[in-house]
Amino acid sequence: xxxxxxxxxxxxxxxxxxxxxxxxxxxxxxxxxxxxxxxxxxxxxxxxxxxxxxxxxxxxxxxxxxxxxxxxxx
Amino acid sequence: xxxxxxxxxxxxxxxxxxxxxxxxxxxxxxxxxxxxxxxxxxxxxxxxxxxxxxxxxxxxxxxxxxxxxxxxxxxxxxxxxxxxxxxxxxxxxxxxxxxxxxxxxxxxxxxxxxxxxxxxxxxxxxxxxxxxxxxxxxxxxxxxxxxxxxxxxxxxxxxxxxxxxxxxxxxxxxxxxxxxxxxxxxxxxxxxxxxxxxxxxxxxxxxxxxxxxxxxxxxxxxxxxxxxxxxxxxxxxxxxxxxxxxxxxxxxxxxxxxxxxxxxxxxxxxxxxxxxxxxxxxxxxxxxxxxxxxxxxxxxxxxxxxxxxxxxxxxxxxxxxxxxxxxxxxxxxxxxxxxxxxxxxxxxxxx
Numbered sequence: 001x002x003x004x005x006x007x008x009x010x011x012x013x014x015x016x017x018x019x020x021x022x023x024x025x026x027x028x029x030x031x032x033x034x035x036x037x038x039x040x041x042x043x044x045x046x047x048x049x050x051x052x053x054x055x056x057x058x059x060x061x062x063x064x065x066x067x068x069x070x071x072x073x074x
Numbered sequence: 075x076x077x078x079x080x081x082x083x084x085x086x087x088x089x090x091x092x093x094x095x096x097x098x099x100x101x102x103x104x105x106x107x108x109x110x111x112x113x114x115x116x117x118x119x120x121x122x123x124x125x126x127x128x129x130x131x132x133x134x135x136x137x138x139x140x141x142x143x144x145x146x147x148x149x150x151x152x153x154x155x156x157x158x159x160x161x162x163x164x165x166x167x168x169x170x171x172x173x174x175x176x177x178x179x180x181x182x183x184x185x186x187x188x189x190x191x192x193x194x195x196x197x198x199x200x201x202x203x204x205x206x207x208x209x210x211x212x213x214x215x216x217x218x219x220x221x222x223x224x225x226x227x228x229x230x231x232x233x234x235x236x237x238x239x240x241x242x243x244x245x246x247x248x249x250x251x252x253x254x255x256x257x258x259x260x261x262x263x264x265x266x267x268x269x270x271x272x273x274x275x276x277x278x279x280x281x282x283x284x285x286x287x288x289x290x291x292x293x294x295x296x297x298x299x300x301x302x303x304x305x306x307x308x309x310x311x312x313x314x315x316x317x318x319x320x321x322x323x324x325x326x327x328x329x330x331x332x333x334x335x336x337x338x339x340x341x342x343x344x345x346x347x348x349x350x351x352x353x354x355x356x357x358x359x360x361x362x363x364x365x366x367x368x369x370x371x372x373x374x375x376x377x378x379x380x381x382x383x384x385x386x387x388x389x390x391x392x393x394x395x396x397x398x399x400x401x402x403x404x405x406x407x408x409x410x411x412x413x414x415x416x417x418x419x420x421x422x423x424x425x
Contacts, residue, residue: 018287020263023296025201026211027128029104029424032391036425042100042135 103132106212108396108420110159110221115412116228121162123169124155125396125420126220128212131177144185149195151178159418160223160239169224177250188265191255198255198267199247199282199300199315203333207296207323208353209360212422213384213396216319216333216349218242218366221418227404227411235411238402241378242368245335245347247302247315248278263287276305293324314338319349327356331364337371345371360386375407382416392424 024031034041053059106125112118124130133151140146152174161169180195204216214221223239253271269280282300289295299318306312317335331351339345346369353362361384368378382400389395400416 016262016287016289018263018289018295020260021286021288021294023205023207023284023286025204026206026209027204027215027217029102029128029131029133030392030394030422032424034102034424035392037102041424042102045099045101046097 097136097138099134099136101132101134102424103130104128104422104424105130106420106422108159108418110162110416110418112164112222112225113415114164114225114228115230115414116232117164119164119167121157121159121167123157123159123162123418123420125212125418125422126155126158126160126223127215127217128422129153129155129158133178140183144183146181146183148181149178150180153177159221160219163224163226163237166224186259188259189257191257192253194250194252195255196250196269197248197253197271197278197302198257198269198280199298199302200249200280201246202282202284202298202300203244203246203317203319203335203347203349205296205298205319205321205333206331206351207294207321208329208331208351208362209355210353210362210384210386210396212394213386213398213418214362214364214382214400215351216244216331216366217246218244218349218368218380218402221398221400222402222414222416225414225416227402227414229409229411235404235406235409236372236376238378238380238414240372241376241404242366242380242402243345243347243371244333244349244366245315245317245337245345245371247282247300247317247335248273248280248304251278253278273304276307278302278304291325293322295320295322297321311338311341317347321351323355327354329353329355329362339371343370343374345369347371358388360388373406377405379403394422396420396422 032041033039037043106128108123108125110121110123131153135149137145137147154172154174156172157169176194178195180191180193182189182191206215219239224237226237227235251271251273253269255269258266264285267282271278280302285297287295297320302315304313315335315337319333321331323329333349335347337345348367351362351364363383366380370376380402384398387395398418402414404411
């Protein structure tokens with residue numbers, strides 16, 4: 001009987017014309033801006049974002065330095 | 075030959091997926107500290123605590139597109155609490171030395187089929203008795219024992235009784251554990267969640283219905299209905315919990331919340347918990363009053379109550395200042411216990 005009532009209540013809610021929204025517990029880390037992370041709300045670590053392009057001077061200089069380091073290893 | 079072809083096809087598909095993905099990992103967290111004053115009728119003292127309503131924690135979260143329409147992600151979240159508000163007591167004002175405690179070590183795949191999760195994370199019904207739209211959950215919500223849960227009820231002569239947490243547990247199903255979980259896509263705001271896994275070396279299964287709908291001028295409604303079952307310990311009974319909660323937030327800011335659970339504690343005893351909350355929020359302010367009842371949780375005939383008032387001020391989106399005043403009572407056949415009174419003032423800062 002209880003199960004039937006629950007199923008009926010669920011079906012009624014699903015059939016309502018309400019717009020779905022994402023419920024989020026307020027006891028989780030809040031969404032939105034952070035004190036240190038600013039507007040983004042999080043520090044972003046993007047794969048490859050810190051490496052310069054392969055055809056850049058910065059990348060070529062880094063490769064040259066690495067080669068020099070390899071040759072002059074103690 | 076067939077194996078080689080299969081391997082090559084899989085490798086090519088994987089390489090394509092890797093090239094296509096745009097993976098970003100985000101680090102976020104919060105610090106939540108408070109000063110708590112408690113009086114159990116025999117002793118009174120102050121405590122510097124980590125607010126266990128929403129503990130100090132940080133997380134790494136990342137998502138990437140595996141293929142069009144299929145997303146993969148991970149969540150790694152740990153908490154680090156110094157003197158948790160649910161563990162401090164007059165005998166141990168520090169609670170315990172801070173340690174990194176796991177909350178989520180979870181990965182998931184999400185697409186048109188729904189969401190499949192694997193790892194340490196929420197069981198399907200976790201939070202099902204804690205649905206709350208009041209805006210004051212950082213100060214108080216259905217988890218009554220999150221503030222002062224380790225404080226014991228005392229007799230006038232100083233005798234120790236059960237702790238607040240053992241008679242006023244919200245019995246929120248099986249919390250987080252190592253599990254596989256499936257969530258259906260939402261149909262009109264309604265979705266079904268199922269999970270199975272292991273906790274404390276015992277098998278656990280959970281099922282829950284979750285609902286979240288915005289009725290425009292009539293406000294928002296969020297609700298959950300859940301069931302959990304943990305296999306019995308040797309000589310015990312299966313730990314079964316049934317219950318749910320609903321919270322309605324009117325467009326004007328008035329809100330109402332209700333929750334209820336029943337748990338098979340022994341073969342002859344069923345622990346019950348009921349929760350009521352009424353509140354109002356407007357702009358940067360939210361205020362609420364709640365009332366909780368716990369029956370037969372620690373022993374047959376136990377009747378515990380908690381009443382509290384809370385105020386939350388959010389001057390800027392990343393900072394909340396909160397105040398809580400709470401009184402807890404225990405009626406137990408044959409023993410008279412003093413009331414426990416609590417006041418807590420603190421702040422949660424998201425970094």
